[in-house]
Amino acid sequence: MARSKSSLTQVLLSWYSQNGRQLPWRKTKDPYAIWISEIMLQQTRAEVVIPYYERFLQAFPTVQALAQAPLDTVLRLWEGLGYYSRARNLHRAAKQIVRHGGTFPRDAKEWKELPGIGPYTAAALAAIVNGQDAIALDANLLRVGARLFGERGIVTSPVVRKRIERRFLELLPPGKAGTFNQALMDLGATVCLPRNPRCEACPLRRFCVAQATGQQEKIPVRARRRVRPHKQFIAAVLQDERGRLLLVRQADRGIWGGLWTLPYVEARSWREARPKLEAITGTRMKRTAGRSPYSITHTFTHFTATYTAIPAIPTTRVRHGRWVRPEQPNLAVPVPHRKLLQAFSRGGFGAIPHARTPSNP
Numbered sequence: 390m391a392r393s394k395s396s397l398t399q400v401l402l403s404w405y406s407q408n409g410r411q412l413p414w415r416k417t418k419d420p421y422a423i424w425i426s427e428i429m430l431q432q433t434r435a436e437v438v439i440p441y442y443e444r445f446l447q448a449f450p451t452v453q454a455l456a457q458a459p460l461d462t463v464l465r466l467w468e469g470l471g472y473y474s475r476a477r478n479l480h481r482a483a484k485q486i487v488r489h490g491g492t493f494p495r496d497a498k499e500w501k502e503l504p505g506i507g508p509y510t511a512a513a514l515a516a517i518v519n520g521q522d523a524i525a526l527d528a529n530l531l532r533v534g535a536r537l538f539g540e541r542g543i544v545t546s547p548v549v550r551k552r553i554e555r556r557f558l559e560l561l562p563p564g565k566a567g568t569f570n571q572a573l574m575d576l577g578a579t580v581c582l583p584r585n586p587r588c589e590a591c592p593l594r595r596f597c598v599a600q601a602t603g604q605q606e607k608i609p610v611r612a613r614r615r616v617r618p619h620k621q622f623i624a625a626v627l628q629d630e631r632g633r634l635l636l637v638r639q640a641d642r643g644i645w646g647g648l649w650t651l652p653y654v655e656a657r658s659w660r661e662a663r664p665k666l667e668a669i670t671g672t673r674m675k676r677t678a679g680r681s682p683y684s685i686t687h688t689f690t691h692f693t694a695t696y697t698a699i700p701a702i703p704t705t706r707v708r709h710g711r712w713v714r715p716e717q718p719n720l721a722v723p724v725p726h727r728k729l730l731q732a733f734s735r736g737g738f739g740a741i742p743h744a745r746t747p748s749n750p
């Protein structure tokens with residue numbers, strides 16, 4: 390048994406040395422750069438992260454540069470990557486590191502003390518940066534582990550997670566945690582795919598219980614998914630005489646904390662939304678006659694949302710927010726609101742052929 394375990398590890402590492410992905414953060418030993426990559430990779434695919442990672446490091450090549458940058462600049466570089474709390478936490482953590490003399494954590498426990506670092510990221514950083522024997526059990530590793538070990542319990546349950554982690558720890562070659570974790574990550578990302586795993590190309594197929602028993606598609610076992618709720622938001626598109634639109638800055642928390650958006654609220658109708666929009670902007674407003682609303686739908690991890698933008702006119706002086714050119718706001722704007730600005734700058738909502746008018750705006 391011990392021999393089969395060690396040969397599994399050897400097979401995996403030798404496959405990785407030939408087939409591992411060439412990713413920019415794997416070419417460095419700089420803890421700062423690796424930390425940035427691990428935060429960007431949370432919930433995000435490597436191909437999406439690469440250009441953001443490169444731009445970010447160009448703008449902030451050191452932890453000191455990041456700590457000194459204004460949050461708005463950090464958020465602008467993060468724009469489009471989503472989960473903006475990651476950027477806010479990175480910024481806070483950079484300040485914390487600089488306050489402590491610019492020294493990076495030495496193990497998983499110390500990594501976890503930084504804002505925005507949970508057990509998975511702490512384990513990944515401890516393994517890759519510090520060479521600590523740890524397993525970074527993300528969705529990829531859980532899937533590979535569940536199939537490899539023929540785990541039939543619900544894969545996200547703490548007991549099953551612990552079991553898979555223990556099995557991987559038994560296989561981990563001491564002192565090579567970084568390579569071992571990255572090999573498993575790559576196997577999960579390129580071979581042991583969530584659907585249609587490529588078992589015929591898998592270096593571990595002779596060790597794999599799911600493959601031997603034809604259970605690849607049934608494992609990992611997941612808890613039944615709850616139906617994703619749907620939310621409706623109404624945004625006011627307030628325009629000044631120079632054609633600029635009003636954006637407001639979101640408070641420094643929540644999914645878009647620190648970003649700029651059209652004034653918007655969760656509501657099902659203009660009548661319900663208007664008083665709240667007036668409170669946000671500090672102005673009275675009325676709908677623009679003859680202009681259509683425009684809706685887009687956006688999918689978040691835990692819900693979907695429809696944003697309906699309604700052209701409106703301020704009838705008193707606007708007290709809060711900033712007027713920007715919709716085609717070039719020069720502020721960090723989250724994707725759904727950027728889409729609304731782009732739609733508007735393409736000719737106003739009335740001119741957009743696919744604009745969807747909600748039944749009860």
Ligand code: SF4
Nearest residue numbers: 581588591594597600
């Ligand atoms: S043999 Fe198939 S199911 Fe098993 S680890 Fe490889 S790709 Fe995944």
